[in-house]
Amino acid sequence: MKEVQVKGFSIYYDNVQTEQCNVMLDEQLYIEDKPLPRYFIGETTMTFFDFYHADSPDFQESDYLLSEKFQQIIGRFPHTNQKKIALNEHDSYSIKQVPVYIHVKDYILALSKPEAYTTFREKLATVQSLIPINEDAAESVSSYKRKRLFLDGTYGSRELLENVQETNVQAIQEKLEYVNEMYYFAHYNYAAMVQFLPEYDITIYDQFHETYGKFVYSFTVTKNGKTIPLLWPDYLYHKPENHLEFGLLANTEQPRYQLFDEWKANDPITIELLADGFEDVRFETHLKQPMAFPPKLSKSDYTQGEMICLSIDTGVIEELAKQEATFEWFKTKKTSENAYTLEYQLMENQLMMPSAQFEKTGRYQLKITSDVYGQLLFLFTIKQEG
Structure with a gap:
């Protein structure tokens, strides 16, 4: 007969049925007859692979490695939530203080x-501060969603263990908006922004950072x-912007x-x-019609007098x-002009x-906004000859 002890809770168990351990928990496992906690809770540090595996099972650990280019960018713009996000030695991220729970039987x-x-x-x-939660105390736990640690060593999706715990966090959804969706922009197939609605007057970086940005630790796109x-x-x-932006890389x-290649x-x-x-x-939307080929300027820098050529659907x-x-x-960046007043020529799949x-x-910047194809933005520079 052996004993489990976790922060004030203890229970005896044995591999055979005995007078004291007479309740079968599993084949060849018996416990004493006493009330069990509803679950154990704690916190742990997870790799991105472990954190996202339940919702993104097709990805491998290598898919979360940071490219050399990303590492260079991080040198200039490190993650703003250092309390939650750690950069590992092996060029990948971990998430700290992830709330987890464990079934007592497991x-x-x-x-x-x-x-x-x-x-x-x-x-x-690796789980810290593991404590038992009894039936009568479950609703009073001051936490939000947790990930279950399963017997096979994987973690489940984040879930609310009690409905009342939904009120343990600040409401923010109704204050934010999803804007500026762009297709085929620069190195991306799809990009967009998240920002505060105008009435909240979050107009500079520091306001966005202090109000919401520095607390963000995860961003996913589901297609x-x-x-x-x-x-x-x-x-x-990043400074001086007052919004969060993202993009899904093309040609990689x-x-x-690759889910956004098509x-x-x-x-x-x-x-x-x-x-x-x-x-x-959460924001939900629908993608616009894809083009027969990605639109592209003939070059990014033009000498004054050269012809600007945009290949497009x-x-x-x-x-x-x-x-x-x-x-x-x-x-x-702020002032637009009507491009229909410019001199241009349209060919079958080119704008000159x-x-x-x-x-x-x-x-x-040249911007085309279509109800069918979405918003398209092209950047170019005009230089003097010589």
Whole structure:
């Protein structure tokens, strides 16, 4: 006969039925007849692989490694939630202080058969502040969602153990909006932003950071039921901006991005943000129609007098010909001009525009917004000859 002890709770168990251990818990495992806690709770540090595996089972540990380019960006823009996110030695992230729970039966089984549940015991050893929660105390636990540690050593999806615990965090969903969806922008197939609604007057970086940004520790995109975990800086916010932005890279062999190599019009997607002390934030939308090929400028830098050439889907060309799409150009980030007033020529799948009509050198933006194809933004620079 052996004994389990966890923070004031104890119970005897044995591999055979005895007078004291007469309640069968499992084949060849018996416990004494006494009330069991509802579950044990605690906190642990998880790798991104462990944290996301329940919702993204197709990804391997190698899919969460940070590329050399990402490591360079992190050097300039480290994750803003250092309390929650740790950068590991092996070029990957871990999430600290993840709330977990364990079924009492699983705990006793793992102790009674250590050779059968080695991975569970390894994970259990990392759980801090493990305490039993009795039936009459479950609703008073001041926590939010937790991940279950299963006997096979994996973690489940985050879940509310008691409905009343939903009130243990701050409401934030109704204060935020999902904006500025862009297709085929720069190095991305799809990108967008999350920001506060205008009435909350969050206009600068420090306000966004202190109000919400510094608490964010997870960002996922789910397309057609498959969840893609994003790594900082797949998503980030930085000075002087007052919003969080993200993008799914194009032209890469990394599996996390390949779900966005192809899509269909009206494919549903869900964006989910997790932030310490706040309710989960979810936005749902549908993708616009994909193009026959990714639109592309012939170059990013033009000498004054050169012809600007944009290769783009015939459907967009037809919308521009009928002036059905919104067509704008920007010299500064905030002020737009009607691009239909510019000199341009439309061909089957090309937009040609003389750069000489832009009197000043510098950076410009060309934006097309279509009800069918979504928002398209192209950046280019005009330089002086020589």
